[in-house]
Amino acid sequence: MICLWRLLFVCVAVWESHGAGQRELLALMMPEVGAGGVKHNDYMCQSAQLQPVDTSIVQFEPRANPLVAHHMLLYGCPGKPNARQSWSCKSSGLICGLGKKSQILFAWALNASGLHLPDKVGMEIGPSHGINYAVLQIHYGHPEAVSPDELMGEHEALVLHLTREKQPFIAGIYLLGSTSAITAGKEAAHVDIACPFGGPNPIQPFAFRTHAHSLGQVIAGYVVKDGNEDWELIGSRSPQDAQAFYPAMNSVTVNPGDWLAARCVFNTQAKAHDVHMGANTEDEMCNFYIMYYMVNNGRSL
16 A cells, blocks of 8 residues: 655746746656657656756646657656666656655646646745655657657657745645555456545645556545544546546545545456556556645645
């Protein structure tokens, strides 16, 4: 079971005026697919040192071919994650380097749309927040399905919209995930996850995202209150839909002492053996992402 708190090659950094504030557009771009020799189930990472100032991400804009990229993840790291700027990175536990904590900032798959954070909400990065490097990880799907001519000039990218204005609310990600095997031969085999929420701050979920591979049917997430008596739905979605962050289905507040829970349902009728969780597309995953905000009162997430 996994319960994680939130939370690149820099090719563009341009200030633009948007109303009363300034926005910086930062494009994080992977090497050209056609020149890189990547293949099915490869995981590649690219890192970039961020500017030495505190900023807030207010919008995520993915630019990727869903045939080429199975999914992309954006991580924040405290220091330089790797001696090389681009490297093979299948183990998510080592994204920021041995013994260094990574923070998930964004996730994308299946040709999903981008995400605008709510007004007055920002995801903080920079020296004061322990995020000095960004790492874009791509799990390559089926680049062989795209013609070589089309692959030339193909760069998977993520554009961040940043502001230096301090936002009244801080955004973050809480990830529920499982490493349990899935029983074979079932029309609706399920995997359950439950994690206590320790706070110290109450959080307000405003978006959710589901992630599984081909066997996933539906994933639902809940906040559980009052000693297992009150289950409030955060969101439910088929992971076969575009794996975007969707608006939370109910307005709920998660307080210290509550539990966060999720159930993943899989159709394993065609499988003769139990299915294991893993990084390859032939494996499975059971992930429920909760994007939340909390009052920016200077307390730790």
